Every structure is written in structure tokens, then in C-alpha cells.
Amino acid sequence: MGAVGEVSEAEFQSSVSASLDRLNEHTLKTVHWHFSDETGSPFWLEKKAELNFDPLKDIGSFDDLKKFPHFEDEWLRGGPIRRWVPKGHANKPVYVFETGGTTGVPKSRMVIEDHWKDYELFSETLPEKYFPRGANWLMLGPSGPRRLRVAVEHLAQHRDGICFCIDLDPRWVVKLIKKGWMEHLEEYKKHCVDQAVTILTAGHDVKCMFATPKLLESLSEALEEKGTSLAEVGITGIFSGGTEFTSQWTRFCVEEMLGGPPEESGIYMTPTYGNTLMGLACSKPITAEDGYKIAYYAPQPRAATEVVTFDDYNQVVGYGETGRVKLYTLTDEFFVPGFMERDEGERERPIGSYPWDGVSGVRPFHELASATTVGVY
Structure with missing residues (x-):
């Protein structure tokens, strides 16, 4: 990944300015697609009548999206x-993925090709040395109606590999936690990890994998009990994600579990921050010198994040300051003009590879933290 120091300050500022121009242009195009009678979705065409402005005339830039009311996730339940399928995509096959809804009626997002595009973009950020093309993958995460499971499989196929998946129902995990059945929870986790161990020790030449932090840790322990390790079974590249991904956990993971940085352990781990609405935000490379700080950058212009003040969600905080994460999704399949995430963090400055704002220290939003059940994540 590039750094500011690799280019002159003038060149860097020019790339920051160009990325904002791209975002403004892309916003305009996206709004016109979703609010035009010929291409828009029934949901947004109906919603247009409730707005006190005309999106086709009054939205001229990304900043103008603040004119919209905040996107309510209940609309997805x-x-x-x-009603979410744009008329411009009327005859294409549609996927439906659950987002968040681990209790009650699931929140659903329709998708056509966004999950493919998002992970093809992410693929470009993976170092070839540790994520070799042609290598097979293991998906150690939620299965069923989850975008992540299908997306990781597409990532493997896009990189000329084959993806092995396990069965994992996150709804059952949340039920076990809420009932206080910790013994059952432990057994279910073991059941999931056992499936992964079986795949990794069956001669399938799996070199890359996705895992949530908790499951990665459990997998490492299970392999250790069998007298082997992630490195010994052939893993060289790990992509992981979830709110459990803290600097403290990353330090433990790299120094204790994996056996050092990639050049020592032979295993490269990249954290990601993503969800069914946004796609995937990549992290700048994590290093011991930087205190294992994790800073995420959304895949602009297809999605953007802001870190906003706790008392005014239209006001961005200063660099290094803490606020709530606000998400915008801007694709021709799905439009989210400002969704308040259940996370908070610190606003990060643009960097060479990602010349736009990022967010670090992502953790559950403090006003909701006590009510958030993390489960396998």
C-alpha cells in the first residue's frame, strides 16, 4: 500500500481532490439512476413523493446527500x-442476503452483482506472495443466507481457486448466548472448528482463508491440540473481519498465534470492516511500529464512510476525534444516503492508496454496546 511519503505533498493533495471529484460525479449518477422513472427502484420512486426536495434537481454533490433523512434499517425488515430491485435491472437474477437480523424478522438486502464487484476490488489489494492465485480457500464464517459466504466463494473463484465452506448458523449462536447455554455454545463452536480442521487436514491444498477473530483463535488452538499449526497445514494468507478486531487482539494474533509478522511466520493477515450494505473496507497494512493500529478505508466511490459527532449526525468530527460511523452505499443496485452504523471510531486522514477519509478503532457504539450481542463475530 502506498504512503504519503512516496509522493510529493502536491501530488497527494491532487489525488485527494480527484477522489472527491470522482465521488461527487458518482453520487450524481447514482441518484439519477435510483430516482428516474425508467431505472429507479419502486422503493425510492415511492419515497421521492415524501421528500421536501427533488433528488433529480437538488442533489449536485456527495455533501448534498445530507438533505435525505437517515436511512432506517427497519425499511429492510x-x-x-x-421493491428494492431497480427497474434498470428488472430482468437480472437477484440474490437476497440477510444483514444483521439475528433475531426477529431478518433485514434483507437484494443484490445482483455488487458482492462480486466488491470482492474483485478487494482481491486487487491482496499480496500475491501470501494469497497465491490458484490456491484453494476455506470459508470459516456464517453460512446460509449470508452475503459473506457467497462473496468469499466468489473471491476464491476470481483468484482461480476453489472454496471450501462449513455450516455455521449465527442465529443459533445468538440464541445460545441469550439463553445462557454457554456449554452448548462451546460445543457448537467446537463443531464449526472441527469441520474446518477436517478440511485443512484432508489434502485439499488450502492456502488462504476467511475467519472471524474468535473462530480463527479457536482453529489455531484446535490445530495445536493435534500437534500442528496454521503454517504447518499450509495457510499463508488470512482475511478476517468483525468488531472483535482490535489492536490488542491483532497484536496477540500476530505475535503469539501466527508466530510473528509475515516475513517471519509466512502468514499474512489482513483485517477488513464490512457489512451487507456497504461491501468491504480494506485496512492499511498493520505493523508493530504503528502499535497494530487498524484503519479502514471504504471502497469509494461505491461506498463512503464518515465519522460524525454524537449530537449531530450531519457534522463530521476532526481528524483523530471520536464519533459514530455513518455509511453511504452508492451503487446502481442499492442506494443508502446515510445509515447510522452500530459502531463508533476515530476519523483517519487520507493515505496514498486511499486518498479519502478512513476510520480506526472501530468498536460497538457506546449507547448500544450493552444491547449488542456479538456472537461468533
Whole structure:
């Protein structure tokens, strides 16, 4: 990944300015697609009548998206799912993925190709040495109606590999936690990890994998009990994600579990921050010199994040200051003009590879933290 020091300050500022121009242009195009009678989705065309402005005339830049009311995730709960499908994509096959809803009626997002595009972009950030093309993958995470499972499989196929998956129902995990059945929870986790160990020790030449932090740790322990390790079974590249991904856990993971940085351990781990609405935000490379700090950058212009003040969600905090994460999704399949995430963090400055704002220290939003059940994540 590039750094500011690799280019002159003038060149860097020019790339920051160009990325904002791209975002403004992309915003305009996206709004016109979703609010035009010929291409828009029934949901947004209906919502247009409730707005006190005309999106086709009054949105000229990304900043103008603040004119929209905040996107309510309750809009995603229940159907009909077809109201989200843009008329411009009317005859294409549609996927439906659950987002968040681990209790009650699931929140659903329709997708056509966004999950492919997002992970193809992410693929470009993976170092070839540790994520070799043609290598097979293991998906150690939620299965069923989850975007992540299908997306990781596409990532493997996009990189000429084959993806091995396990069965994992996050809804059952949350139920076990809420009932206080910790013994059952431990057994279910063991059941998931056992499936992964079986795949990794079956001669399938799996070199790359996705895992949530908790499951990665459990997998490492299970392999150790069998007298082997992630490195010994052939793993060289790990992509992981979830709110459990803290600097403290990353330090433990790199120094204790993996056996040092990639050049020593032979295993490269990259943290990501993503969800079914946004796609995938990549992290700048994590290093001991930087205190294992994790800073995420959204895949602009397809999605953007802001860190906003706790008392005014239209006001961005200063660099290094803490606020709530606000998300915008801007694709021709799905439009989210400002969704308040259940996370908070610190606003980060643009960097060479990602000349736009990032967010670090991502953790559950303090006002909701006590009510958030993390489960396998």
C-alpha cells in the first residue's frame, strides 16, 4: 500500500481532490439512476413523493446527500423484496442476503452483482506472495443466507481457486448466548472448528482463508491440540473481519498465534470492516511500529464512510476525534444516503492508496454496546 511519503505533498493533495471529484460525479449518477422513472427502484420512486426536495434537481454533490433523512434499517425488515430491485435491472437474477437480523424478522438486502464487484476490488489489494492465485480457500464464517459466504466463494473463484465452506448458523449462536447455554455454545463452536480442521487436514491444498477473530483463535488452538499449526497445514494468507478486531487482539494474533509478522511466520493477515450494505473496507497494512493500529478505508466511490459527532449526525468530527460511523452505499443496485452504523471510531486522514477519509478503532457504539450481542463475530 502506498504512503504519503512516496509522493510529493502536491501530488497527494491532487489525488485527494480527484477522489472527491470522482465521488461527487458518482453520487450524481447514482441518484439519477435510483430516482428516474425508467431505472429507479419502486422503493425510492415511492419515497421521492415524501421528500421536501427533488433528488433529480437538488442533489449536485456527495455533501448534498445530507438533505435525505437517515436511512432506517427497519425499511429492510420484511418484504416485498422486489421493491428494492431497480427497474434498470428488472430482468437480472437477484440474490437476497440477510444483514444483521439475528433475531426477529431478518433485514434483507437484494443484490445482483455488487458482492462480486466488491470482492474483485478487494482481491486487487491482496499480496500475491501470501494469497497465491490458484490456491484453494476455506470459508470459516456464517453460512446460509449470508452475503459473506457467497462473496468469499466468489473471491476464491476470481483468484482461480476453489472454496471450501462449513455450516455455521449465527442465529443459533445468538440464541445460545441469550439463553445462557454457554456449554452448548462451546460445543457448537467446537463443531464449526472441527469441520474446518477436517478440511485443512484432508489434502485439499488450502492456502488462504476467511475467519472471524474468535473462530480463527479457536482453529489455531484446535490445530495445536493435534500437534500442528496454521503454517504447518499450509495457510499463508488470512482475511478476517468483525468488531472483535482490535489492536490488542491483532497484536496477540500476530505475535503469539501466527508466530510473528509475515516475513517471519509466512502468514499474512489482513483485517477488513464490512457489512451487507456497504461491501468491504480494506485496512492499511498493520505493523508493530504503528502499535497494530487498524484503519479502514471504504471502497469509494461505491461506498463512503464518515465519522460524525454524537449530537449531530450531519457534522463530521476532526481528524483523530471520536464519533459514530455513518455509511453511504452508492451503487446502481442499492442506494443508502446515510445509515447510522452500530459502531463508533476515530476519523483517519487520507493515505496514498486511499486518498479519502478512513476510520480506526472501530468498536460497538457506546449507547448500544450493552444491547449488542456479538456472537461468533
